[in-house]
Amino acid sequence: MHISEGVLSPSILVAGAAVTTAGVVMGLKRLEQKDVPSTGILSAAFFVASLVHVPIGPASVHLVLNGLLGLILGWRAFPAILIGLALQALLFQFGGITTLGVNTMNMALPAVVCSMVFGWAVRPRTPPMLRVVAAFACGSGAVLLSGLLVACSLYWSGEAFLPAAKLIVVAHLPVMAIEGVLTSACTVFLIRVKPELLEGGYVHSASS
DSSP: OOOOTTOSOHHHHHHHHHHHHHHHHHHHHTOOGGGHHHHHHHHHHHHHHTTSEEEETTEEEEOOOHHHHHHHHGGGHHHHHHHHHHHHHHHHOOSOSTTHHHHHHHHHHHHHHHHHHHGGGSSTTSOHHHHHHHHHHHHHHHHHHHHHHHHHHHHTTOGGGHHHHHHHHHHTHHHHHHHHHHHHHHHHHHHHHOTHHHHHHHHHHHOO
16 A cells, blocks of 8 residues: 555645654654563564555555554554555555655554454453454454545545556555454454463553
8 A cells, every 4th residue: 555656746745645644653652661572563564464455546555563562562553654654665666655654644544443342342341253353344444444544645645546456446445455354363362372462552552
């Protein structure tokens, strides 16, 4: 879902940068010393997962893992995703520097929203089936919201991008299913080996 340079209007670029700045500030406020290793590992996982991408017009389709990052990191998903996207832009020219704010917003904001909506159900104390369903919904829902945000970013920059915006949403439907399954599988695994990680994302997202 990397939007390339020179595509978006200045107003969309400014709005995306503003939302990302606010999200990063919120994330850094909740970043404690003990959270640094998990945040760094998940930022690296995001970086690697979204390296393999299929170009579609001005954007691309790839694994995102933002639902999983939201469940574990909460607001800390903003700085984690920002770092991953910045490295991709600098090292591989995916996306761009001017679109870094919008691209981060499009991936990190759905992560936080889905964490707030589904995070309460993805915890060790909830029934196993509820955890699996909620994790799937979080993983697939985050990708859906990201696709819609990318589409809106393009459309609001010009009606000429409407066909590309529609294509991006449709192309991400299979990715939604894959991300839902991956998020559910990772959740089941973490419940068994390190359940406290799943407590952190929801607590950090819900707290002020």
